[in-house]
Amino acid sequence: MMVKHVFSFLEGDGKNKKLLGGKGANLCEMTQIGLNVPPGFVISTEACVQYLEAPNGELPEGLLDAVKVHMADIERATGKKFGDPDNPLLVSVRSGSAMSMPGMMDTVLNLGLNSQTLHGLIRQTSNERFAYDAYRRFIQIFGKVAMGIPDQYFDETLDAIKVRAGAISDVDLTIEDLKEIVELFHNVVEEQKFRPFPEDVWEQLNIAIKAVFNSWSGKRAVDYRKQFNITLDQANGTAVSIVAMVFGNMGNDSGTGVGFTRDPATGENKMFGEYLVNAQGEDVVAGIRTPRPIQAMAQEMPDLYHQLEELRDRLEKHYREVQDFEFTIEKGILYCLQTRNGKMNATAMVRTSVEMVNEGLLTKPEGLLRINPEHLEQLLYPGLDPNFKAEPLSQGLPASPGAASGKCIFDADSAERIGRAGQKVILVREETKPEDIHGFFASQGILTSRGGKTSHAAVVARGMGKPCVAGAEGIHVDTEHRLAIVGDRVLHEGDIITIDGGTGNVYLGEIPTIEPEFSSYLHTLLDWADESAKLGVMANADTPEAAEKARNYGAVGIGLCRTERMFNAVDRLPLVIDMILADTVEQRKEALNRLLPIQRSDFSGILKAMAPYPVTVRLLDPPIHEFLPSEGELEVQIEDLRRLHDTARLTEKNVESLKLIDPMLHSNYMAQRQGLPAFFASLDLTLIDAALAKKELMLQRARILKEVNPMLGHRGVRLAVSFPEIYEMQIRAILEAAADCIKEGIEVHPEIMVPQVCSVLELEYVQKIIDQVKKEVEESHGVEVNFKFGSMVEVVRACITADELAGASEFFSFGTNDLTQATFSFSREDAENKFLPYYQQQNILPENPFESLDVKGVGNLMKLAVKGGRSVRPDLKIGICGEHGGHPASIRFCHHAGLDYVSCSGPRVPIARLAAAHATMLEKSYDK
Numbered sequence: 001m002m003v004k005h006v007f008s009f010l011e012g013d014g015k016n017k018k019l020l021g022g023k024g025a026n027l028c029e030m031t032q033i034g035l036n037v038p039p040g041f042v043i044s045t046e047a048c049v050q051y052l053e054a055p056n057g058e059l060p061e062g063l064l065d066a067v068k069v070h071m072a073d074i075e076r077a078t079g080k081k082f083g084d085p086d087n088p089l090l091v092s093v094r095s096g097s098a099m100s101m102p103g104m105m106d107t108v109l110n111l112g113l114n115s116q117t118l119h120g121l122i123r124q125t126s127n128e129r130f131a132y133d134a135y136r137r138f139i140q141i142f143g144k145v146a147m148g149i150p151d152q153y154f155d156e157t158l159d160a161i162k163v164r165a166g167a168i169s170d171v172d173l174t175i176e177d178l179k180e181i182v183e184l185f186h187n188v189v190e191e192q193k194f195r196p197f198p199e200d201v202w203e204q205l206n207i208a209i210k211a212v213f214n215s216w217s218g219k220r221a222v223d224y225r226k227q228f229n230i231t232l233d234q235a236n237g238t239a240v241s242i243v244a245m246v247f248g249n250m251g252n253d254s255g256t257g258v259g260f261t262r263d264p265a266t267g268e269n270k271m272f273g274e275y276l277v278n279a280q281g282e283d284v285v286a287g288i289r290t291p292r293p294i295q296a297m298a299q300e301m302p303d304l305y306h307q308l309e310e311l312r313d314r315l316e317k318h319y320r321e322v323q324d325f326e327f328t329i330e331k332g333i334l335y336c337l338q339t340r341n342g343k344m345n346a347t348a349m350v351r352t353s354v355e356m357v358n359e360g361l362l363t364k365p366e367g368l369l370r371i372n373p374e375h376l377e378q379l380l381y382p383g384l385d386p387n388f389k390a391e392p393l394s395q396g397l398p399a400s401p402g403a404a405s406g407k408c409i410f411d412a413d414s415a416e417r418i419g420r421a422g423q424k425v426i427l428v429r430e431e432t433k434p435e436d437i438h439g440f441f442a443s444q445g446i447l448t449s450r451g452g453k454t455s456h457a458a459v460v461a462r463g464m465g466k467p468c469v470a471g472a473e474g475i476h477v478d479t480e481h482r483l484a485i486v487g488d489r490v491l492h493e494g495d496i497i498t499i500d501g502g503t504g505n506v507y508l509g510e511i512p513t514i515e516p517e518f519s520s521y522l523h524t525l526l527d528w529a530d531e532s533a534k535l536g537v538m539a540n541a542d543t544p545e546a547a548e549k550a551r552n553y554g555a556v557g558i559g560l561c562r563t564e565r566m567f568n569a570v571d572r573l574p575l576v577i578d579m580i581l582a583d584t585v586e587q588r589k590e591a592l593n594r595l596l597p598i599q600r601s602d603f604s605g606i607l608k609a610m611a612p613y614p615v616t617v618r619l620l621d622p623p624i625h626e627f628l629p630s631e632g633e634l635e636v637q638i639e640d641l642r643r644l645h646d647t648a649r650l651t652e653k654n655v656e657s658l659k660l661i662d663p664m665l666h667s668n669y670m671a672q673r674q675g676l677p678a679f680f681a682s683l684d685l686t687l688i689d690a691a692l693a694k695k696e697l698m699l700q701r702a703r704i705l706k707e708v709n710p711m712l713g714h715r716g717v718r719l720a721v722s723f724p725e726i727y728e729m730q731i732r733a734i735l736e737a738a739a740d741c742i743k744e745g746i747e748v749h750p751e752i753m754v755p756q757v758c759s760v761l762e763l764e765y766v767q768k769i770i771d772q773v774k775k776e777v778e779e780s781h782g783v784e785v786n787f788k789f790g791s792m793v794e795v796v797r798a799c800i801t802a803d804e805l806a807g808a809s810e811f812f813s814f815g816t817n818d819l820t821q822a823t824f825s826f827s828r829e830d831a832e833n834k835f836l837p838y839y840q841q842q843n844i845l846p847e848n849p850f851e852s853l854d855v856k857g858v859g860n861l862m863k864l865a866v867k868g869g870r871s872v873r874p875d876l877k878i879g880i881c882g883e884h885g886g887h888p889a890s891i892r893f894c895h896h897a898g899l900d901y902v903s904c905s906g907p908r909v910p911i912a913r914l915a916a917a918h919a920t921m922l923e924k925s926y927d928k
Ligand code: ADP
Pocket: 038, 091, 092, 093, 094, 095, 102, 103, 107, 109, 243, 244, 245, 246, 247, 248, 280, 281, 282, 285, 326, 327, 328, 337, 338
């Protein structure tokens, strides 16, 4: 039996996007719910795949016969005939796959025109101008898409006529101009292809179907799928929809436009869109004429505007999702030509979710589930600092929010090259085309001088979450000379500009940006998320400021406070180095005593910022030689100091380098010099000698401490076993800070966490130190200090002996970065720099296990630890504090593994909160 490849809009299954493509399926569905769609049919994606795989380059057997049958249906429905010189039927041949890939594949309009049917169209419409206009459009698009003739040949011809005719826009062209253009376009085809433009309409149709099929495997489409990780499983092949043409360019009672049922930039419940009177669909998107906002239609064509509002309501009620639709009005009759789920930025997604739930259109879980947690990242995009007063250089339409600065670059290839080299780029174009897509990826933002909010640039930038200012008409882009003219100013390629996609302003130079604020919609949404989430979300934060921020992001505590970050601050590092250089326990204690008050005030700041939520402090983790400069650095510094000793004089240039060699020496020197020029100030030799001696000591120590494999070396709790006074100082700082807070009446919940534990005996060893310090602190402060004591679980042995560990810990926190390294025996840096990309390419490890938690390996170890730990201590609190704690798929696993909380970086907290809610709501469909 032959497979059915062709489906009329009346029979196609609107839910089967894989077979009919999104566009085709929705055309079927809209037809079947009674919306006014021109008659048509869909050729399936299966036919496409079959065609692309066929060795002979022919369409599947029987396909053309089926197409003929369906064309006859359209002929009946419209009363027109394909190829008929008196009453010709014209059609569009449209691409569309299961995944929306806007503008990445081809579509041919006005197919069926030739030198005969042209006159039929003129008689039919009594509109010669319109007919010639349609014809020249068809020759160009067919020539480009089906015959492979670059646009430029047609555009040059068109522009030449426009200049001669003094026409600013296409609408200014006369019938005579258009006739001449048609003739010249025919010549273009013959010159480029050595054959005439095909007259036979069935040949046209046959070639166009193949061309649309082929556009599935065109470079643009392939690149796009790669970039957005669209797999064959999600979309395989494009369908072809063949639709009777309706004409928006038949006069002033005709027009065309695109609409969103709600505003895709803000989410406001108000129709948003643009339209053009007397124009064909592609004109709006191509940015050739700047369209008018849809609301203007209320005055211009009130009756149609009313119809449009009705269409909008019916679309939303039916699809229960914001729709992005295309419409055309032919002589006062409204047709809907396409609908799909609207792509929106995160701001709009959040607002529409909240409002659609409040309107009763969606349930709360639906409102939460329609937002991809990763998408919220966009809300963390910076805006321009409002306190910074700057005059905009120019203004365009605010097409995609967010602010960005970078070098202005005038073409996509250069943008890609310069962006890849690590520079910030703003892609500046007159208008963008689908073939510019690689330039978008490499840019911080996009600026165009033509086109509206639904132009290509705007749509693509919004999809990517990149800032975009479109239609900044005051900017004249001169790509050839690599410059742009704005009034009397000239922007050269490489000049820094800033664009604000929220206002449409364009500025010269770099403008400071600020963090965004949470909208009330986001608060509502995340509150709903918290209602259903079982996992708590905490943050990784090392300073009171970071704790404050994390709190604003909705963190219910700190799951990881890394004390080594504090050690690295400039005012502390010298003390830390003294501690490292100490030869005796006494010397070490002396250095630690100077660190104690500093750490105490750090902890007290963080505890206060988070009160009354828990703060989990991890005791010192990295190997201590990490606080010393490297051997090589020290050697160079020592050599420099020796040279300095010999000359004992500095030039101004040397003064700067002195800062690098030895900051202390530098500041002493500056104090001593008291404003004299360098040449007159001699250096105090004794100071240099002291610095030298210290550096030599540091070098000696660096050599002793050097490890073959520091990741598996002298770090974590192992440090405490050899230098107990370090942990003792930290524990004292924590407990004293807590005691001080308690005395101030602040409720605090410190948790002390030991890293790199592999044996319960290590925990018991630390516990003894804690008991001693606790006693001392409680005595000296006169208050009882309550806290939790727990273990990081990041060593394989810890997972295996979790039952024992649980005997000595009140909580576990998985450190999945180290645990992943240990499970795979991969050192992260080497893996990511050297071989992981090959593993990913070869599909041996399709996902980087340092980004996405390895459920089978690391996950199973975690489950083992959860089971072991809770077998001994049923109320054991368990969380995760590695980077995976902010990764939605990993969060989903944590939910299933029975964890109590995840901890992630502050800005990812909202993402994790939503992901935690998703994990609960999707519980039943989890299959691992
Ligand atoms: P794309 O996927 O690039 O949007 P479409 O297939 O949607 O391509 O078509 C491009 C433009 O042509 C759209 O504006 C669309 O509304 C318009 N169009 C497509 N088919 C018809 C038709 N039968 N009559 C009038 N306009 C059409």
